[in-house]
Amino acid sequence: MLSDYIIPGNRIELQTYTSNFTDSSNERKSYASKIYDILSEEKIDVMMPMEKGQLQLLPVDGTYTIVFYSDKGLFQCNGRVEDRYRSNNMYILTLELTSPLSKLQRREYYRFSCAINFKFRNLTQDEELTIRDNPFFSLDNDEPMEKGMIVDISGGGIRFISSERFDENTRIFICYQLPQRGSPKDYRIIGxxxxxxxxxxxxxxxxxxxxxxxIDEDDREDIIHYIFEEERKLMRRT
Structure with a gap:
């Protein structure tokens, strides 16, 4: 039964695709919400998402990938907005679940919002040539590096903000530490x-x-585990 895996109060994300850049590439957009009630095996009510203090009036018949954050792990299915209504001064969405619930084993493609200071730089021409033959060649940290802020992270990549502008397809050397991960460790990655x-x-x-x-696969697993731990902290707070 659906209630064996998720319960009212569980945090969810409604994910869709939208173009945030100037070309036609798709960028995943997420809306955070919570389960309000489980109506049946195919229907749930959720809180209307908020963003920067504003209600996000998702359209009826809009379709989304729904990610559920429960004590039993992460689950996913597809869904459609069937109805919108107001109850006891709360704005509610009724979602029809249009695919079976499936468990997510890995979290590398789920971006986690964060604020992590990091350093980065362009690869030198010699480094570019070297890593073609030896992809895991250890790069030198002694080269001058710029500073930036990672604003979301996953096991597959990062999104960051800096005063430096890069052309698309540029390869860069990235170095950062994950907060609250025991002894400090530098994650040295090419992106x-x-x-x-x-x-x-x-x-x-x-x-x-x-x-x-x-990226070293042990480092990728560290990053995924960090995201999982932070997600569980968020679930306990909400």
Whole structure:
């Protein structure tokens, strides 16, 4: 039964695709919410999402991937907004679940919002040539590095903000530490710039979306585990 896996109060994300950049590439957009009630095996009520203090009036018949954060792990299915209504001064969405619930075993593609200071730099020409033959060649930390802020992270990449602007497909060396992970450890990763845009409300600051191209799998597992731990902390708070 659905209630064997999720219960009212569980946090959820409603994920869709929207174009946030200037070309036609799709970027996943997420809306955070909570389960209000389980109506049947195919229908649930959830709280209307809020963003920056504003209700997000998701359209009736809109379709989403729904990710459930429960004490038994992460689950996912597809759903459709069947209805919107107001009850006891609360705004509610009725969702029809249009696919079976499935458990998510890995979290590398789920971006976790964060604020992590990090350092980065372009690869040198010699480094580019070296890692073609030896993808896990250890890069030198002694080269001058720029500073930036990671604003979301996953096992597959990061999104960061800096005053430096990179062209798409540029490869960069990334170095950061995960907060509250015991003894400090530098995660040294090579990534590729996928998208770049200037922030509308902060001229001279640029947002970059990066995928990891060279990463130790033990480091990837550390990152995924960090995300899982932080998600559980959020569930306990809400």
């Amino acid at each position: 590729q710039i996928l998208k770049t845009r200037e922030l509308e409300n902060k001229q001279g600051s640029f947002e970059h979306r990066v995928k990891y191209t060279n």
